[in-house]
Amino acid sequence: MKKNMNGFDRIFRIVIAVVVGVLYSQGIITGILSYILITVAFVFLLTSFVSFCPLYRLIGISTCKIKN
Template identity: 60%
Template sequence: MKKNMSSTDRIIRVIIAAVLIGLFFANVVVGTLGIILLVLAGVFLLTSTVSFCPLYTLFGISTCPAPERK
């Protein structure tokens, strides 16, 4: 599994996940939508931990900086 996420992308995903989790536990978002957003937050945390997003692979996107060539 080749990394395809930059550190900026990972930080943004962690922040979004934290907001979604906060909304769920503050009872702002409840019911089925709350569960869906909680699962989405989990996916964001997982993908940011491993620096790999399967959707990026499907669309040919990579936010990783290109390696320097010498």
């Protein structure tokens, strides 16, 4: 897997995941929406830690400036 995410993209995804986690823990989001958002937040965290987004690969874009 080549890296295809830059630092800003990774930080942005982590922030979104943390916000979703806080909203869920506070009971602000509930029901099916909460399960969907928690799943998306988990995927955001996972892709942030490995610096690779499969969707970016399918679309053919890369926000990473360094070529591996």
